[in-house]
Amino acid sequence: MRYDLKSAREFAIHVCVAAGASKAVALSLAEATVAAECSGRSSVGFAHLPDYLEGxxxxxxxxxxxxALCFPAPALIQVDAKGGIAQLGFDRAFEELLTRVSAYGVTVFSLQNSYTAxxxxxxxxxxxxKGLVALAATNGSALMAAGQSSEAVYGTNPxxxxxxxxxxxPLVIDQASSATAFVNIRQAAEQGETIPEGWAIDEKGHNTTDSREAIKGALLAFGGARGxxxxxxxxxxAAGTTGANWSLDAxxxxxxxxxxxxxxxxxxxxxQLLVPDFSARMASQIERLSSKGIHIPGDSYTEDKIEIDLSSSLVATLEKYCSH
Structure with missing residues (x-):
């Protein structure tokens, strides 16, 4: 089924409110959901929305x-999501974040006690x-093993x-520390499909291509010890400096x-405070790299995307929450 962006946002807001979200929470989550679709990350777009609705x-x-927002130092913004969503915490701090970066050149945003981001x-x-360079990290419930252990100790930790x-x-790089996202394993299990070797282990710690066994086991890091x-x-x-739950405790x-x-x-x-022509230098360098056949992450985002395609089964799943 095909939705224009306005209709897609309204649909997301409607199902969120029906599931018990406030209008403010629904607005923040709907905006992020549509943005994920526009960036080509549908696995964390509408396909991920049922996880929020169940939540x-x-x-x-x-x-x-x-x-709740507080400011431990001029260039620090600390947010307690109070068990809510990270998107609303970020929205509430966004203008203040811009103001403080303008004043101090750099600002840290730290959020704890939230659902996955x-x-x-x-x-x-x-x-x-807004002309800024930004780096983000977030953790989640333990899903990924590391080293010689078969126990999940980290989230996918993107x-x-x-x-x-x-x-x-903008240039955008967004990747998990795991070889794949958990939603891909879950989708494969629901459809009875196999998964590539190196994605996951089963509950006994053995490498597996069986997605249903992988669900019982743990994801693997990309690149082994480096990942x-x-x-x-x-x-x-994401957890240590914010005071949030470690993945093992989440x-x-x-x-x-x-x-x-x-x-x-x-x-x-x-x-711009360090290099006044930074954005122009970026454009020149990206053009040079592209001419050499280098893929530049972030090219998939479509700012002028006008429609989103959702499967009829996903729409039916989302619509069920309207009856609660």
Missing amino acids: FLCGRIAGTEEP GELGYYVRRLAR FAFAAPVDNRA ANIALMVEIL PSFDDGSHSPGVGLFIVALNP
């Missing part, structure tokens, strides 16, 4: 909480559109980076009635 209904997400590139892309570029969309090291760095930024994002209580860490920098 509202089961108590994993506080659907009506207003995040959705598309991580969404946060840094918004900052890059990191994202964005930078402004003259006369084009696991990045997952650890993300964990320290309740499940798709089961139970307790919030994962995880974190989101963002650094925003005004590059």
